[in-house]
Amino acid sequence: MRNRLKELRGARGWSQGTLAEALDVSRQSVNAIETGRYDPSLPLAFKIARLFEVPIEQIFFDSD
Template sequence: MKNALRGYRKARGLSQLELADAVEVTRQSIIAMEAEKYDPSLPMAYRLAAFFDVPVEQLFHNPWKSDKNPYQ
């Protein structure tokens, strides 16, 4: 799943290990998520979003959500 995890992590000046420790996962999980090779569980997505204080949708791209408003 496309995500902005790496950008948010780097903006905070965190290493992958520091982020992993903060959200209680392995460094390998952070590496895989940043490489878009692993999709986090819903609770993990919410934990990461809460850590960065952003909505889940801002951190993770929803491929099923249309940006178009059908009522316009």
């Protein structure tokens, strides 16, 4: 699954650590999601969407 997390984070001028703190996860989690090495659970994906105030489908895309 691909995502725009890095782009959204960059637009707000946040570091991975800042985003990790806002989501209450480790910085490694943010890094793994951004680089596509880890697909978050639905609750975490919704939390990300709420934080950036965009629909979930505008952040995560099917790889196909």
